[in-house]
Amino acid sequence: RELFVDNAGNLWIGNFNDGWSKPRLSSKDSGQPISLNPDNILPGTEYKVLGNMVLRDGLPPNNELYYRALKSLGIIPRGGVIRVVDTPAKIQRDDLQQIWVKVELAKGSAK
Numbered sequence: 001r002e003l004f005v006d007n008a009g010n011l012w013i014g015n016f017n018d019g020w021s022k023p024r025l026s027s028k029d030s031g032q033p034i035s036l037n038p039d040n041i042l043p044g045t046e047y048k049v050l051g052n053m054v055l056r057d058g059l060p061p062n063n064e065l066y067y068r069a070l071k072s073l074g075i076i077p078r079g080g081v082i083r084v085v086d087t088p089a090k091i092q093r094d095d096l097q098q099i100w101v102k103v104e105l106a107k108g109s110a111k
Helices: none
Strands: 008-016 025-027 046-049 053-056 072-076 081-084 089-093 096-105
Antiparallel strands (some): 046 081, 081 096, 089 096
């Protein structure tokens, strides 16, 4: 499904305990995966996605359905630029903490 600039939704951006595992965002300029603490990911900041990412219609409930309980709003293609809308949410899943963030497509990143 094609996404448009006014689409906003939630993305899983990786797991974070003492550091990132499977980071899904990179610096817009350098292309290097994010390394900063999720608390330092600020609204208004832009990042590139490192792979095709499913934009969801909310934050997942912390139960057996998890992300499957959410509607898919479409795909943000690898290299697409997103803008953070809200501070990241941390969801504790078994032995790892998954980080979700509300985003919108940055102007010009829709394909």
